[in-house]
Amino acid sequence: MRVSNNLVGLLNFITFLLSIPIVWAGVWLSKQGSTECEKFLDKPVIILGVFLMLVSLAGLIGACCRVSWLLWVYLLVMFLLIVVLFAVTIFAFAVTNKGAGKVLSNRGYKEYKLGDYSQWLQKRVNSTKNWNKIKSCLIDSKVCSNFRDKYANDTIQTFYSENLSALQAGCCKPSDGCGFSYVTPISWTNNATTVSSNPDCSAWQNDEKVLCFNCQSCKAGLLDNVKSNWKKTAIVNIVFLIFLIVVYSVGCCAFRNNSRDNGYWKQ
Structure with missing residues (x-):
């Protein structure tokens, strides 16, 4: 041989x-x-x-x-x-x-915008059929449930200094620009007197199975995670x-x- x-x-x-x-x-x-x-x-x-x-x-x-x-x-x-x-x-x-999280002043986490990522990736997550499956996976994987338990005892100052993952920052909390008041990591009060132009503000709900899973920031957070893993x-x-x-x-x-x-x- x-x-x-x-x-x-x-x-x-x-x-x-x-x-x-x-x-x-x-x-x-x-x-x-x-x-x-x-x-x-x-x-x-x-x-x-x-x-x-x-x-x-x-x-x-x-x-x-x-x-x-x-x-x-x-x-x-x-x-x-x-x-x-x-x-x-x-x-x-x-x-x-293309695409990266935006550093926020006095925050340990970043803000993620869907428009910063490639058009091909955006089309994948903007498909209702695809996103419903992805959202189901995110809920099943308890991304935000673990997030809630980990930071449950945080004060607002402590919470803002946490180094959150892209998925946690995009899916488990409302955008900082919405001006909501912190109650718990997954519970926020809308004190805004005017309607924000950011569609994520109206998409946010305190329901643990909703939260910001329908937000553009959640899709952007997922794409940032995908980008890192694909590289x-x-x-x-x-x-x-x-x-x-x-x-x-x-x-x-x-x-x-x-x-x-x-x-x-x-x-």
């Missing part, structure tokens, strides 16, 4: 073993998922697990059993995966190059992309070995 064939076989055997718990997790979510967010993830997880399982089997059998056509399919899929991952990485950097993911993608290119190169050597051993190459 050639070194490249052994290496491709080993890598794909490890990938095959990793795909088993991924498939199991997807099946578990479909059976045991209690929230819409958990059930939403079951199909993508199962598809990812099955995809990894089939590709790794093709690479494993193709490399170790010298089945050239299976190894060719494996290399084709790997090439397409490299192209797609490269495109996704570039796209992630492109749509996250981290893009960096991981670059590392993974380099790994895939190395594996693809080794796979090409294994395919050449198969072709020679099966008499497809003439010396």
